[in-house]
Amino acid sequence: MTVRVVTYNILVPILANRPEHYTKCQIEFLQTDYRWKLIQFQLEQEIIHHDNTIICIQELSLPLLPKLELFFRRLNYTFFHNLYEERHKDYMGVGIAIPVSMQLNSISIIKIGDHIRSICKLREKETRLLPEESNLHQDVKNKLTEPVADPWETAINRRNTLVCLQVMINNKSLYIGTYNMPCLYKEPDVMIIHSSIVKDLMFELSDGQDFILAGDFNIRPQDACYQALTKKDYSDIDLPQSNIYEISYKRNAAQILKSAYREKNGIEPVYTNFAHSPQSPNFCETLDYIFFNGHLSVTNVLELPDHPTGKSYPDETHPSDHLMIAATFQL
Template identity: 75%
Template sequence: MAVRIVSYNILVPILANRPDHYTKCQPEFLQTEHRWNLIQSQLEQEIVQHKNTIICIQELSLPILPKLELFFRRLNYTFFQNLYEEQCKDYMGIGIAIPISMQLNSISIIKIGDHIRSFSKLHNKETNLFTWGWNIYQSAISKFIQPISDPWEIAMTRRNTLIFLQVVIDGKVLCVGCYHMPCRYKEPDVMAIHSSIVKDLMFELSTGKDFILAGDFNLKPCDICYRALTEKDYADCILPKSDIYEISYQRNAGQVLKSAYREKNGVEPIYTDFSHTPHSPNFCETLDYIFFNGRLAVKDILELPDHPTSESYPDQTHPSDHLMIAATFELLS
């Protein structure tokens, strides 16, 4: 019994169609039609060449959504999606596609910001003459000094959602999640909150069953958050305090994930994201992962290049600034 998991950040058109941003890309390679032809070709190859292929998409967009719906319908797939961002970001979202023949037990779409809010309670501060005066003072100076943002408040305002499916493959239950981590490099506490909560939520939702969590996590293998996801009882990841809320959540450091590529190769890929932009010249890092937990064995993976062959993605053969990643798992009895 085996399942193939594919994860792909396909880059929203509103970001791709910016020659002033992707300054080392040829403009024709940024066009949606060129990119879409390559994307569907790559996805179809994974579906045709492997049994029980499940596709996890990040940076889904409203312009691409109808194309994907028709594509998956043609290949006898069911596509579940959630667009959560604003119009200025092409209503960016995520999706999971499964074969129509695959038994689906349940589906959940969870807005992580709302989940965080569910275990957060505003501090109940006593009001007296001193605090009343202090609040007036704080209000006055806030007009001249930008107040420090609370990381938990920022984490709650992120729109990112988790799609969680429970399927049955040859009589064995498997849970699959797809997530796109908020890209908040300048606010590592926010990323620590989201990564920790999504990981623990997968354990909670799967209720002891095997699960796979795939997506663009915007984390490098050397980052504290990655190590907290993959190393048991990792102590250097300390979630921040909140000045606004009482947070009842505590990170479960004993629950960790394995990474498919690291399990198979001993190391993560050299890179899964490559682009040259004014703010991040020659950015070449691993940000995409297929994590898992339970009685699953990695049979094989989609081999990735050792180094880019152009000045920047997207290019003639790479329709996104991310590489597609994939792994085949054996479901052990």
């Protein structure tokens, strides 16, 4: 028995409709209606041509949610989702769609920042100085040091949410999770915190059973976060310290993930994200993954291009700046 897992960052409309950001894209290809037709077609092909297809979506948005609900209902699917961002980001979120015929045993929706807060304890405040001493002390401190954001506080304040389902396929249990990592390249400590905690949470939720974790992780194969997720006892990375919280959490370096594309092809895709913007000219990197753990073997992966076409995605045939990726697993 096999299961097909598809993951796709479909790019929220409020970010797509920015010609000043996607400066090398034709405006008509940034329009939601045009992009939706392509997204719908790509997803439908995966559902039609494969058995037990599970769809993971990132950058789900309020404008596209009704369309996706109707699309999945038409194909006899149930869509579980969580919108967690604010209005100026189209209430961005994630979701998982499964066939209505697939047995569903449990649903977990975990806001990672809230989970981090639950395992952190505020440090006791330092002994208070007299008012005049305190003011003098603060003035000197302000002149000598620049304020630095505490990475744990930043990690707590992120809204990113993990959605995880437990399904039964041919009487075999499978946990399937999807996540969109905070895009904080300039704050790698925050990404280390989130990636480690999401990985360890999947092990905790699945409790020794097979699981798949798919999504946009905003990390490259050469990054330390990726190495920490996939290399056992990887030691070239440490969780950051906090000046605000006492941290009891320790990442489990012995629990690691396998990547479907690397297991099947011996290497990750050449790229899964391609876009040109003033801030990131000609950005072309692999950021999306289908990770897994347990007694699963990869029998097939969706073939991806070796190099991008055009000047930037979205374009005539690519409705998002991300590629859809997919893998078939033998249970």
